[in-house]
Structures are given as structure tokens and as C-alpha cells.
Amino acid sequence: xxxxxxxxxxxxxxxxxxxxxxxxxxxxxxxxxxxxxxxxxxxxxxxxxxxxxxxxxxxxxxxxxxxxxxxxxxxxxxxxxxxxxxxxxxxxxxxxxxxxxxxxxxxxxxxxxxxxxxxxxxxxxxxxxxxxxxxxxxxxxxxxxxxxxxxxxxxxxxxxxxxxxxxxxxxxxxxxxxxxxxxxxxxxxxxxxxxxxxxxxxxxxxxxxxxxxxxxxxxxxxxxxxxxxxxxxxxxxxxxxxxxxxxxxxxxxxxxxxxxxxxxxxxxxxxxxxxxxxxxxxxxxxxxxxxxxxxxxxxxxxxxxxxxxxxxxxxxxxxxxxxxxxxxxxx
Numbered sequence: 001x002x003x004x005x006x007x008x009x010x011x012x013x014x015x016x017x018x019x020x021x022x023x024x025x026x027x028x029x030x031x032x033x034x035x036x037x038x039x040x041x042x043x044x045x046x047x048x049x050x051x052x053x054x055x056x057x058x059x060x061x062x063x064x065x066x067x068x069x070x071x072x073x074x075x076x077x078x079x080x081x082x083x084x085x086x087x088x089x090x091x092x093x094x095x096x097x098x099x100x101x102x103x104x105x106x107x108x109x110x111x112x113x114x115x116x117x118x119x120x121x122x123x124x125x126x127x128x129x130x131x132x133x134x135x136x137x138x139x140x141x142x143x144x145x146x147x148x149x150x151x152x153x154x155x156x157x158x159x160x161x162x163x164x165x166x167x168x169x170x171x172x173x174x175x176x177x178x179x180x181x182x183x184x185x186x187x188x189x190x191x192x193x194x195x196x197x198x199x200x201x202x203x204x205x206x207x208x209x210x211x212x213x214x215x216x217x218x219x220x221x222x223x224x225x226x227x228x229x230x231x232x233x234x235x236x237x238x239x240x241x242x243x244x245x246x247x248x249x250x251x252x253x254x255x256x257x258x259x260x261x262x263x264x265x266x267x268x269x270x271x272x273x274x275x276x277x278x279x280x281x282x283x284x285x286x287x288x289x290x291x292x293x294x295x296x297x298x299x300x301x302x303x304x305x306x307x308x309x310x311x312x313x314x315x316x317x318x319x320x321x322x323x324x325x326x327x328x329x330x331x
Contacts, residue, residue, distance in 0.1 A: 054069075055069075055070045056069055056070060057166075061148065061149055061150075062135065062149055063138040066146045066147065066148065067146055068129060068146050068148065069128050069146075069167075071167075071168055072090070072128050072129040073128055074090060074092045074125065074129070075128075075129045075130075075131060076091075076114070076122055076125055076129070076130045076131070076145075077130070077132065078096055078117060078132050078133065078137075079132070079133050080131050080132070080163070080311065081096045081104070081108060081311075082104055082309045082313050083131075083159060083160050083163050083311045084131060084163070085108065085313070086104070086160060086172065086176050086311060087167060087169035088169065091108070091111045092111060092112060093111060093112045093114050093122065093125040094108060094111055095114040095116075096108075097308065099302075099304060099308065101302060101303050101304070102305040102306065102308065103316075105305065112125060119140060119144060127144065129146055129148060129167070130144065130148070131148045131163065132149055132150075133149070134149070135149055135151075148163070148166055150162060155230075156310050156311060156315060157181070157312055160173045160176060160177060161173050161174075176313060177312055180316045180319070183316060184231055184232070184319060187232060187319060188232060188233065190327070191234060191326075196234075196330070199266060200234075200237040200238070200265050200266070201234040201236070201266045201268065202218065202240065202264035202267050202268070203218065203224060203225050203228060203270070204216050204217065204219070204263070204267060204269055205217045205219065205223065205269070206269075206272070206280065207272075209256060209278050209279075214253065215254050215255050216256065218240060218251065219250075220236065220244065220251065223268070223307050224268065224307045224322060225250070226315070227310075227318045240262045243262065256279055256282065256284065260285075263288050263289070263290050264290065265290060265293075266295045266297070267291075267295060267297065268297050268322070268325070269297065269298050269299065271299060271301045272301045273301025273304070274301065297322075297325035297328070299325070306318060
């Protein structure tokens with residue numbers, strides 16, 4: 001059997017079923033259900049395909065048409081590990097960072113870490129689908145298995161929908177997205193209230209006074225920046241906005257001498273695991289309005305795993321954590 005799907009390179013970039021089956025069997029078998037209120041995956045899935053779940057579907061991608069298994073059994077991924085696990089696909093190998101506070105850490109640990117992202121290492125896992133963000137991976141791995149390339153520029157919920165359509169996991173994708181969007185709407189209603197009107201928010205981390213990596217780093221994408229600015233729509237301090245516009249960098253270092261000028265009304269202050277902040281011991285720190293007003297939410301270093309990825313499951317966990325942290329300051 002074969003289903004035809006499309007991942008277009010247009011602005012919409014939504015997978016669409018174009019044709020039906022090429023045999024007489026009904027291939028629209030329901031995917032396994034997943035609770036809409038559950039933001040984390042805790043157990044590794046088991047996979048026993050039926051006869052109706054075998055075969056391929058044609059998917060149009062930025063690298064051309066590829067044949068993808070209707071029900072992939074052995075998936076390998078790099079950056080998109082969270083998407084794969086959210087969709088209840090069988091992740092047999094990954095090339096990505098892992099840390100205990102990731103919402104899907106246990107499932108990830110049940111898989112095999114690929115230390116070197118090379119064909120000879122991927123081949124040993126016998127994947128039937130490889131999912132990646134890098135276009136170069138298509139030529140690198142397509143002799144091993146179909147390679148589904150989805151650019152990093154694709155927004156997180158849309159990306160999950162696309163992978164779900166390509167792998168026959170639309171129900172799982174829709175459930176995870178609905179859960180996230182419901183919580184997001186509630187949070188936005190809260191932050192759009194009078195208490196937060198006109199307030200700015202900074203995401204900052206102290207890397208120390210000296211060394212190759214030093215100063216106070218601002219974040220707009222990593223460390224929850226995607227959630228805070230792109231999804232919640234909270235405001236970046238005006239002076240930091242100007243710096244980003246001039247430098248073209250959404251992440252950068254501020255020296256201890258000037259960092260205080262870029263602090264917002266509320267601060268998400270990321271701690272480094274096992275390390276005290278030198279900047280927080282300075283007199284400048286004590287003079288910062290957000291510090292004086294007790295509007296600094298300290299995020300322990302061991303929580304970095306939760307804020308590392310931007311898949312829907314990670315975003316949902318970040319949302320719960322961030323809303324609670326900011327609400328505790330506001331109250």
C-alpha cells in the first residue's frame with residue numbers, strides 16, 4: 001500500500017494526503033492513543049506491525065520525493081528526538097545531548113546513543129527511517145534508509161504535525177499540540193493581565209568574570225527563549241532589543257560592567273550546575289531594580305535539560321515551570 005504525502009518548501013509547509021492506497025486494503029488504521037494531558041513520555045513503546053501497517057507512502061520533501069514506511073519500526077534521529085518520542089515512534093538510536101530533567105529522558109536512555117554521526121555507526125542500528133534537520137544528511141545516509149529532512153526554521157507545532165503526517169502518527173501529534181496550546185492560551189491570558197502590562201522579561205546566565213566564555217549571556221531562543229518570546233509573546237527589554245537588532249545575534253555576552261543595563265522587569269536567571277554566580281555577589285547586582293523588587297526567578301543548573309530542546313513536549317514542560325516561577329514572583 002502507498003499513501004502520498006507532501007512536505008512543501010512553501011511558507012505553509014504542511015503535509016497533505018494526496019492519494020489513497022494502491023491496493024484494496026484500508027490503510028487508515030488508527031494510531032495508538034496518547035493522553036492529551038500528559039506532557040511526558042515515560043516508557044519505551046513496543047511495535048508489532050499488522051499486515052495493514054506495512055508498505056510505504058510517498059513524501060515530498062525539500063530533498064525531493066522519498067518513500068517512507070507507513071508504520072516506521074526503527075527510527076534514528078538527531079535534534080528531533082523529542083518529536084520522535086512524543087509521536088510514540090520507536091527510537092532505536094540518537095545523536096543528541098541528554099540530561100535527567102528532559103521530559104523524555106527515560107525513553108531516550110532506553111535507546112542507543114550514536115556517539116559519532118557517521119553512516120557506519122547509524123547502519124549498525126538497521127533503521128527504516130532517519131529524521132534530521134540537516135540537508136547534508138540526506139546524501140550522507142540515504143543509502144541506509146529513507147531520510148526525512150525538516151529544516152530547523154519550521155515552527156515546533158508545525159514540525160510535529162509534519163513528522164506525524166509522514167509517519168502515520170497524526171493522532172499523537174494532535175493530542176500533544178492540543179495539550180500545549182490549551183495550556184499556552186491559559187498562560188497568555190494571565191500574562192496579558194494588568195499585573196504584567198508593560199513589563200519586560202530577560203533570560204540571562206552568568207558564565208563568570210573571565211575565560212573564553214565569560215560575562216552574563218542573554219538568550220532569546222535557547223534556555224526557554226522560544227517559549228517566552230515566540231509563544232508567550234513576552235517583551236524583551238528595549239535596550240536588549242536594540243542590541244540584538246544591531247548585532248544580529250539572538251544570543252550574546254554582556255560584560256559585568258554593562259550587563260545591568262539589559263535586565264528586564266522580570267528575570268529568568270539560569271544557574272550553572274555546581275557553580276555559584278560571581279555576578280550575583282557584586283554590588284552592581286544588588287542595585288538592579290528586578291533584584292531589589294524580588295523579580296528574579298532562579299532556575300537551577302540541573303533543570304537545563306528541560307529547557308534544552310524546543311519540541312512540543314519540552315515546550316509544555318517549560319511552560320508549566322516558567323508560569324509557576326513567574327507567578328510565584330508576581331504573588
